Amino acid sequence: MRTGVDGRAKDHSDRLPAEDSGPGPSSGEDRLLRRILDVLPSLETAAGEGIPRLILGPGDDAAALAWPGGGALLLTTDASEEGVHFDRRLHPPRAIGRRAVAAAVSDIAAMGGRPAGTLISLVAPPSEETAAVRISEAAAERARELGAPLVGGNITAGKRLGLHVTVAGTSPAEAPLLRRSGAKPGDALFVTGKLGGAALGLSLLRGRREGATASFTPEEDALVARHLDPAPRLEAGAALAGAAHAGMDISDGLALDLHRLAAASGVGALVEASRVPLAGPGARGLDAALFGGEDYELLLAGPQTRVRAVAAAAEIPVFPVGRVTGVGEGVRLRRAKGPTEPLPPRGWDSWTAARWPPEAR
Amino acid sequence: MRTGVDGRAKDHSDRLPAEDSGPGPSSGEDRLLRRILDVLPSLETAAGEGIPRLILGPGDDAAALAWPGGGALLLTTDASEEGVHFDRRLHPPRAIGRRAVAAAVSDIAAMGGRPAGTLISLVAPPSEETAAVRISEAAAERARELGAPLVGGNITAGKRLGLHVTVAGTSPAEAPLLRRSGAKPGDALFVTGKLGGAALGLSLLRGRREGATASFTPEEDALVARHLDPAPRLEAGAALAGAAHAGMDISDGLALDLHRLAAASGVGALVEASRVPLAGPGARGLDAALFGGEDYELLLAGPQTRVRAVAAAAEIPVFPVGRVTGVGEGVRLRRAKGPTEPLPPRGWDSWTAARWPPEAR
Numbered sequence: 029m030r031t032g033v034d035g036r037a038k039d040h041s042d043r044l045p046a047e048d049s050g051p052g053p054s055s056g057e058d059r060l061l062r063r064i065l066d067v068l069p070s071l072e073t074a075a076g077e078g079i080p081r082l083i084l085g086p087g088d089d090a091a092a093l094a095w096p097g098g099g100a101l102l103l104t105t106d107a108s109e110e111g112v113h114f115d116r117r118l119h120p121p122r123a124i125g126r127r128a129v130a131a132a133v134s135d136i137a138a139m140g141g142r143p144a145g146t147l148i149s150l151v152a153p154p155s156e157e158t159a160a161v162r163i164s165e166a167a168a169e170r171a172r173e174l175g176a177p178l179v180g181g182n183i184t185a186g187k188r189l190g191l192h193v194t195v196a197g198t199s200p201a202e203a204p205l206l207r208r209s210g211a212k213p214g215d216a217l218f219v220t221g222k223l224g225g226a227a228l229g230l231s232l233l234r235g236r237r238e239g240a241t242a243s244f245t246p247e248e249d250a251l252v253a254r255h256l257d258p259a260p261r262l263e264a265g266a267a268l269a270g271a272a273h274a275g276m277d278i279s280d281g282l283a284l285d286l287h288r289l290a291a292a293s294g295v296g297a298l299v300e301a302s303r304v305p306l307a308g309p310g311a312r313g314l315d316a317a318l319f320g321g322e323d324y325e326l327l328l329a330g331p332q333t334r335v336r337a338v339a340a341a342a343e344i345p346v347f348p349v350g351r352v353t354g355v356g357e358g359v360r361l362r363r364a365k366g367p368t369e370p371l372p373p374r375g376w377d378s379w380t381a382a383r384w385p386p387e388a389r
Numbered sequence: 390m391r392t393g394v395d396g397r398a399k400d401h402s403d404r405l406p407a408e409d410s411g412p413g414p415s416s417g418e419d420r421l422l423r424r425i426l427d428v429l430p431s432l433e434t435a436a437g438e439g440i441p442r443l444i445l446g447p448g449d450d451a452a453a454l455a456w457p458g459g460g461a462l463l464l465t466t467d468a469s470e471e472g473v474h475f476d477r478r479l480h481p482p483r484a485i486g487r488r489a490v491a492a493a494v495s496d497i498a499a500m501g502g503r504p505a506g507t508l509i510s511l512v513a514p515p516s517e518e519t520a521a522v523r524i525s526e527a528a529a530e531r532a533r534e535l536g537a538p539l540v541g542g543n544i545t546a547g548k549r550l551g552l553h554v555t556v557a558g559t560s561p562a563e564a565p566l567l568r569r570s571g572a573k574p575g576d577a578l579f580v581t582g583k584l585g586g587a588a589l590g591l592s593l594l595r596g597r598r599e600g601a602t603a604s605f606t607p608e609e610d611a612l613v614a615r616h617l618d619p620a621p622r623l624e625a626g627a628a629l630a631g632a633a634h635a636g637m638d639i640s641d642g643l644a645l646d647l648h649r650l651a652a653a654s655g656v657g658a659l660v661e662a663s664r665v666p667l668a669g670p671g672a673r674g675l676d677a678a679l680f681g682g683e684d685y686e687l688l689l690a691g692p693q694t695r696v697r698a699v700a701a702a703a704e705i706p707v708f709p710v711g712r713v714t715g716v717g718e719g720v721r722l723r724r725a726k727g728p729t730e731p732l733p734p735r736g737w738d739s740w741t742a743a744r745w746p747p748e749a750r
């Protein structure tokens with residue numbers, strides 16, 4: 029889930045991030061999720077004959093239940109709301125459906141799992157029936173492409189369009205789950221591709237709407253496609269789940285998601301700005317990579333040599349972007365050869381987006 | 390799903406309901422779902438090693454995937470939108486959370502399955518954080534009570550409150566699924582409890598808000614509780630899945646849901662009004678039972694003697710309300726000893742509800 033937080037993190041309650049790392053993963057969504065997690069009943073489930081046992085509850089990219097016959101069932105849900113996650117003037121129905129499904133499937137990739145089936149719950153004003161049909165069609169098409177065919181759904185009337193996507197996935201019995209917790213000081217940090225493209229693409233779409241440009245260059249088209257039609261890293265997740273100590277998908281920007289991984293693992297982290305693969309040049313490109321979100325590349329922490337070797341064998345690109353440090357060091361960024369600075373836990377946050385007018389997102 | 394339709398019903402395309410049964414299950418939701426089903430890619434999934442095979446796709450109460458290790462995974466999703474499914478002036482956050490979870494779990498009951506885990510996707514305006522926490526807490530509490538603990542979720546900002554609930558359930562390898570299709574002419578029709586209580590309870594709540602009454606009698610309190618805190622019939626579904634030929638939950642009223650079951654099975658049906666167990670007296674009580682919805686009792690079709698015997702052995706109440714007829718006879722109602730009349734496919738429909746002002750629902 030793009031808004032997943034680091035759970036109640038019982039293991040790490042004595043190892044909170046140091047003051048200088050900023051307030052921890054503290055987007056509006058994270059803060060509210062923490063309030064909710066605090067009031068939930070505990071999750072020690074009564075395992076019984078034929079009843080799946082909980083392996084991993086709220087707080088990671090997907091929940092995991094041990095299936096009695098072997099393997100794990102992965103479950104994740106994600107939302108896409110009009111005026112928050114999409115704007116009808118920028119996003120055609122096809123993009124709304126395809127993006128929402130890709131974002132949810134990315135949570136399965138982030139666990140190292142394989143998607144198996146998709147459910148959608150669609151909200152649409154009665155006047156928007158045609159858009160609802162197109163969105164559903166696009167969602168089903170993308171789900172099918174990603175190996176998670178649409179198996180069911182629900183539709184209800186509402187004031188604005190909204191698409192909620194649930195994906196069920198599997199993880200074979202012998203395969204380890206890729207969790208947010210488990211990163212160790214000394215681990216290398218990797219990402220699986222260029223970052224910032226989706227945010228730069230959105231910016232281009234907004235510019236075109238405001239008349240800044242009539243048409244895009246092929247390079248710009250590629251950035252727009254990163255935003256409108258993202259690709260979850262299923263192969264990377266499945267191949268690297270056993271090699272990495274921890275991982276997640278980068279849905280809300282490297283900065284905010286790295287804060288989440290660090291908090292879940294009880295560690296600090298250092299990002300070398302010069303090593304982050306950027307979709308766009310300069311300070312603007314770095315900003316988009318750190319704080320833009322919606323790239324859906326994976327963020328991995330693990331032993332440098334082993335992760336590189338497994339990635340090479342599977343022909344999966346990985347880019348080292350920094351290293352895991354002790355929790356006391358916080359989450360930091362080195363912009364050049366000089367000293368490091370705190371990397372703020374800032375990124376894509378629906379709580380912030382919803383306060384803006386729709387055109388701001 | 391409360392809005393489930395009868396799928397593409399390939400088996401029955403040559404046996405459409407007769408004209409006199411009305412236009413078939415034709416709520417706004419059904420009509421739109423049919424448009425969507427028409428454009429979806431086909432669902433013949435490539436079964437592969439470790440990949441669940443689809444048993445039952447869109448169109449029943451829940452989807453079913455054959456789990457490689459044995460048994461079936463059931464998946465269903467349901468939505469509850471402010472101004473459509475609930476009204477903040479009538480429904481406290483606790484009721485919003487509990488109702489939405491019970492409605493989704495009811496779809497698992499309707500398949501004869503056992504719930505295993507729940508995901509929620511919550512939409513809330515940033516100004517409604519406290520309500521969001523209370524709704525989540527209530528949803529988690531109800532999920533736990535029903536054996537489907539909350540294992541994950543998502544929260545996002547939006548203009549109005551909305552709660553989307555996905556429930557994963559299981560069906561043991563040896564257990565048959567309770568489907569909407571399969572009813573045969575000559576089968577008896579049963580319901581598992583009194584109908585109309587939820588609609589009458591909602592009506593009482595509205596009356597109190599308008600100052601019609603200051604307090605409720607114990608009988609009225611029970612009706613209000615049927616609306617605010619419904620109970621899915623998990624035991625009934627599990628016990629009777631093997632005895633009945635077809636079944637579903639009554640989420641949108643006996644009339645509309647019976648039309649759906651009849652269409653999925655390619656049959657007609659006759660309801661004897663005098664035999665429908667009513668939560669309230671008189672014509673108003675019958676109207677609430679036929680067209681009110683949200684009762685979440687089960688509707689079953691099967692051999693009279695066998696269903697009664699299995700129900701008695703499991704100590705589950707069942708009430709015969711009519712019988713399955715040939716498709717040419719349509720879906721009909723006998724109000725007294727006299728002639729029968731068409732039973733219109735009318736019931737709870739978000740498409741209608743959303744056109745009303747919020748206080749009308």
